[in-house]
Amino acid sequence: MTTIFTEKTKTGELTFEFSDKWKVCKYDEQSFYTKIKYQGFKGVDFIALSSNGLLLMEVKYVIASDENSSLRFTVDADSEKLKEIKILLTPEQLKTVIISSSRPYLVDEVSKKIRDTLLGLFASYRKDEIELSPYAQSIFTNKNQLILVLLFLERNAELNKEENFKPLASHLQLAIEQKLSCFGNIQVGVVNSLTLPSALKISLLENTPRSSL
Numbered sequence: 285m286t287t288i289f290t291e292k293t294k295t296g297e298l299t300f301e302f303s304d305k306w307k308v309c310k311y312d313e314q315s316f317y318t319k320i321k322y323q324g325f326k327g328v329d330f331i332a333l334s335s336n337g338l339l340l341m342e343v344k345y346v347i348a349s350d351e352n353s354s355l356r357f358t359v360d361a362d363s364e365k366l367k368e369i370k371i372l373l374t375p376e377q378l379k380t381v382i383i384s385s386s387r388p389y390l391v392d393e394v395s396k397k398i399r400d401t402l403l404g405l406f407a408s409y410r411k412d413e414i415e416l417s418p419y420a421q422s423i424f425t426n427k428n429q430l431i432l433v434l435l436f437l438e439r440n441a442e443l444n445k446e447e448n449f450k451p452l453a454s455h456l457q458l459a460i461e462q463k464l465s466c467f468g469n470i471q472v473g474v475v476n477s478l479t480l481p482s483a484l485k486i487s488l489l490e491n492t493p494r495s496s497l
Contacts, residue, residue, distance in 0.1 A: 289310050290490075295346065296347070296438075296492050298492075300488060303487075306333065306334050316415060325400045333419055337429060340398055342435050344390070347440045356389045361387070431470045436476065437452075450479075453475070454474075477491055
């Protein structure tokens with residue numbers, strides 16, 4: 285039996301269908317997660333389990349251009365703007381004031397969500413939480429279990445095109461892999477509605493944009 289979930293963001297709504305290959309849940313709506321998120325934990329949107337491994341899936345819907353989006357897609361995206369501000373400060377001020385971009389770096393945000401989700405699953409394993417038990421047991425009773433990290437990054441029609449999306453996806457994939465390499469058997473994929481592999485047996489049923497963020 286397939287499972288259908290809708291992920292609502294400030295920018296729009298995406299409805300996914302997971303085939304019966306997957307046992308899936310909306311992790312950020314699980315009762316156990318709602319308890320620990322107030323302690324500073326973040327979580328991915330979906331966790332799913334198949335015979336091939338555990339899937340941790342984060343969904344981002346960013347229609348705005350790289351320059352105008354609420355996220356940075358490269359770590360140094362705002363470096364020139366920061367330099368302009370730092371020039372206005374005295375050497376003494378530079379020693380005591382930290383100037384940084386208010387836009388989160390997407391790689392850092394996704395990596396933290398993955399780490400916190402794994403820690404949340406560990407906590408649920410220790411607490412014998414029934415809802416998350418299949419997912420937690422799959423990685424904490426099998427050290428060789430594959431963990432598949434999937435960032436579903438939907439952009440506007442122009443930025444979704446292969447020639448624009450593929451270089452960004454490659455950069456993000458490599459950067460996330462480096463951040464999570466300490467966890468062992470992890471594979472990272474960065475896809476959109478045009479590049480979602482059919483072999484995953486996950487389909488995008490609806491794509492409804494709402495704003496240009």
